[in-house]
Amino acid sequence: MYKKKIFLIIIICLLSGHLFAQNDTEQLLSFPLQWKFSLPKQYIILTSDQQLLDLMDPDKKINTSLNFEQKYESLREIREKAKKSGSKTVILAFDNFFRQYRKDEGAERKLYPDSDEYIAKIKKISDFLAEYNIGLELSLLSPLELGPAFKRYGGEPGRWVHFKTDLRDPETGKFDMMFWEQLAWSNNKGKINLQRSGVRAFAFKEKRLAGGDFFAVNPDDIIEITSGIELEEWQGTESPDEASFRSRRLRIFHKGDGKLKGYDKVFVVLNYTTPEMDYFSPKALPFLENIMKRYYDAGINLNGLYSDEMHIQQDWSYFSHHDNGQFALRYLSQNMILKYAKRYGAEYSNMDKYMLYFVSGSKPYLKTTRANRNSQIVMGDTSEEINKTFLFRDRYYKLLNHSVVDLFVSAKQYAEKLYNKDLLTRAHATWAQSPTIDDWAMGLLSSSRHRYEYTSNFVWSNTVHQAAAACYDNFKWGEYLTGNGTDHPEGGWSDRNYYGSALACSFGTINKYPNAYNG
Structure with a gap:
């Protein structure tokens, strides 16, 4: 009986927070790794530069709402709340997702983690919290925030390609096609503008294979059209400036020069420059290490790295930036091409x-009833050439996913050596999940409850979109995320989210900190 009473006293003390040293640096109770993520933290989620400026006055209240219930707090109030709860960490990060709950002015960001001004302001906040031995969890190693800084560092920007096929007059060489040119994307780190940086066109011939859904194209028979390509913007179709995703119709055409006779198809590649890093640049890791060193040298007390949605630049719009019903964009920087060709063969140096071998879906220009069927372009008519096509695609996704993860793992390990401690990174990599945020045509029925069985109501899977944003392998991201989790129940139905639960259990089993979350 006496032992039971002692045990109950310990539990009560633990729950009431008395086993935390409130004013000292030493914590009186240690926790197994899997429970460290359950220790209390306070949040300051920024949705504008002005909020960071306001925090320079510790008594000025800012909007800290994380839902439709409005909440205003000052830095001092947050610090006091952290002290009372035994929190040793305050999360301070920019997250555009929460703008929907606030009325902040000024969506454009000018303060980024690499600037001296930003670091000085974070230092001031860090010193204020350090009076109570409270550290910060900051969004420093996020692919979505580092592009402008990398450019100032002398690094190369990101490059995306947008592609489409159409008919070409095999006699004159004329072709005429329409794109939905993409102008702006939005995600949880804000809105970015894309810059069109060129266009290339290739003539080719294809052969329909038996069965009708595979079309063979020999890679050596894809010939570039080097002159005569013209563009026409349809200004009346342009999205309003305030739209989160912006696009317009772009006509790309050729009046014909009589060359490349017999080539009756055209493949057009539209290039975009994006304000993000070239993750394959030899300058990328030194740049990331330099940022972490500057925070360390500034004396900023860092306990963790806010890492929610670690994908590369892409857009929140799930189903509205497609051509012919397919997501036809891929990240493809010059350094990525060099790495792919070095690893898998010089033939890919003109990648x-x-x-073309990512093109799939319908062929609206066909005159048959098969025009609306899904089709796939492959490298030849043999089983080896067909397999080579899918191997090419798989290698592309893995090279992108693994290289981005490895880059940020290396930067994180460097920072942990500087600070001589683990920097916790608990989050998930993607911003959308399959099947709960796939496209389903359910008519008047609730789509959420029907997003699990792949019936004829299924339209399109966002797995393609996620894979293109370096989320092909969520398990690989567990090498960076010390507490890799999943948002798969998002948009789903509560009694059918067993898929997400199973995935979270799998993550939790192999995470460095054996703890994962599900939704």
């Missing part, structure tokens, strides 16, 4: 034309 733009190989994007």
Whole structure:
């Protein structure tokens, strides 16, 4: 009986927070790794530069709402709340997702983690919290925030390619096609503008294979059209400036020069420059290490790295930036091409034309009833050439996913050596999940409850979109995320989210900190 009383006293003390040293640096109770993520933390989620400026006055209240219930707090109030709860960490990060709950002015960001001004302001906040031995969890190693800084560092920007096929007059060489040119994307780190940086066109011939859904194209028979390409913007179709995703119709055409006779198809590649890193640049890791060193040298007390949605630049719009019903964009920087060709063969050194083998879906220009069927372009008519096509695609996704993860793992390990401690990174990599955020045509029925069985109501899977944003392998991201989790129940139905639960259990089993979350 006496032992039971002692045990109950310990539990009560633990729950009431008395086993935390409130004013000292030493914590009186240690926790197994899997429970460290359950220790209390306070949040300051920014949705504008002005909020960071306001925090320079510790008594000025800012909007800290994380839902439709409005909440205003000052830095001092947050610090006091952290002290009372035994929190040793305050999360301070920018997350555009929460703008929907606030009325902040000024969506454009000018303060980024690499700037001296930003670091000085974070230092001031860090010193204020350090009076109570409270550290910060900051969004420093996020692919979505580092592009402008990398450019100032002398690094190369990101490059995306947008592609489409159409008919070409095999006699004159004329072709005429329409794109939905993409102008702006939005995600949880804000809105970015894309810059059109060129266009290439390739003539080719294809052969329909038995069964009718595979079309063979020999890679050596994809010939670049080097002159005569013209563009026409349809200004009346342009999205309003305030739209989160912006696009317009772009006509790409050729009046014909009589060359490349017999080539009756055209493959057009539209290039975009994006304000993100070239993750394959030899300058990328030194740049990330330099940022972490500057925070360390500034004396900023860092306990963790806010890492929610670690994908590369892409857009929140799930189903509205497609051509012919397919997501036809891929990240493809010059350094990525060099790495792919070095690893898998010099034939891929002109990798733009190989994007043809990502083309799938309908062929609206066909005159048969098969025009609306899903089709796939492959490298030849033999089983080996067909397999080579899918191997090419698989290698592309893995190279992108693994290289981005490895880059940020290396930067995180460097920072942990500087700070001589684990920097916790608990989050998930993607911003959308399959099947709960796939496209389903359910008519008047609730789509959420029907997003699990792949019936004829299924339209399109966002797995393609996620894979293109370096989320092909969520398990690989567990090498960076010390507490890799999943949002798969998002948009789903509560009694059918067993899929997400199973995935979270799998993550939790192999995470460095054996703890995962599900939704």
